[in-house]
Amino acid sequence: MCEAPTLDLKNTVSPEEWETRINLAACYRLVENLGWGDLIYTHISAKVPNTGHYLVNAFGLSFDEVTASNLVKVNLDGKILDETPFDINPAGFTIHSAVHEARDDAHCVIHLHTNETIAVATLKEGLLPLSQYACFSLSSLGHHGYEGLAVDHAERRRLQSDIGTHNHLLLPNHGALTLGPTVGDAFMRMYDLQRACEIQLMIQATGAEAIPIAPEIVEGIYKQANVVHSGSTGGQKSWPAMLRKAYRLDPTFAS
Template sequence: MSLKGKVSDAEWQARVDLAACYRLVADMGWGDLIYTHISAKVPDTDFYLVNAFGLTFEEVTASNLVKVNLQGEIQSDSPYQINPAGFTIHSAIHEARRDARCIVHLHTKATITVASLKGGLQPWSQYSMFSLPSLCYHDYEGLAVNDDERSRLQQNLGDTNHMLLPNHGGLTLGPTVGDAFMRFYDLQRACEIQVELMNSGREVIPIPQDIVDNIYAQASVVHSGQTGGQKAWPAMLRKAWRLDPGFCE
């Protein structure tokens, strides 16, 4: 049953954006069956939207997203449950970072590989430059079911927007769904390229640190002062519509 007209306009738009993000992640091949999560804050509330446990990303719609509080307690009349362990990471970050209105956490092969290498992400491509100035790491502690891990996760994250989790995957956050999605896109591409370069067995030409440090100022010019997510997200929404307009139900 559609929730359109039964929730605020702001919540409905958040649901549409988040459902579109799930569909785009599935189309990119970044999904992990029914596992991993993308969460988004309901505007002007302390509630969050996350996928129903048991649905693939291709099945996520604006209406079947589940509304929860920071404890993962369901706040709406929904036939679905969530994976409480899966929401631990998201709730810890949403609690510490009020600017993090969307969090993308995925288990892609490329991010797991690079995160698990000594030295982590290297300045070997233009994509890596978007992540490196705001990148952190959080060591693997198991399936994220220990409440004690929350404080360490928050401390390691600090004010960064990209995280690599050794043996686990990658994570990005942003003030909008579009920003979090595009940040993960850049991180994923950077990791894919690094793996390809390592597999080549050839010597790599690194990007000088001063260029890495100045990339944000250059990106601001390219995006006309907007963030990458704000600039690209309308096009990504159009792609989601072309893939399957059912995400908006």
């Protein structure tokens, strides 16, 4: 069996960077556990605090092989900054670097190719207000049309325009993207969007007439969520529990 190279960066990076590495690696393992992965493809990136550097998965590793130490550190041009045996997927980081560049609050960006997000994104009516989960996404949802594999840097500007101030993005024929000020926020936004797409497809599969949620309720959902979370975000509330779950699943991500 061919094993992936093993690295240990715990004592060679700053405590802030190591914490980001732990959270990002945990996110990869949780995404894989939930069945949202796509072999070695798709990406989750996170900004190293107080730097212009970013962490992303090594190209060629499955999500259940990602560890805090084998994440690759790059700049916005995708240049690898540390000595590492790994490369990155240039097409994948084109999308992430565009979002990180345009949004100072995008400390974490998750881009996935789940069946359900591709299906709903590709429907002409897109995501519909058919569940509570959909409300969270519809309150801050953009769309970016498919242009093929993201290797054309000219696409970056169009992607940035389409994401605008939104926190969720549906990409017809392609998948979904969420961002957040923390790994936990981006993860919970993807969780809500994924569940919304799953539920919509289940409802539509019945062929029965659905009861939509009123527009004014969709518009007020974030204010209501603020009451539930007592001023913090859903990611801040849920992430500690998700991190504990990642340790229970397989603590090797933290190596």
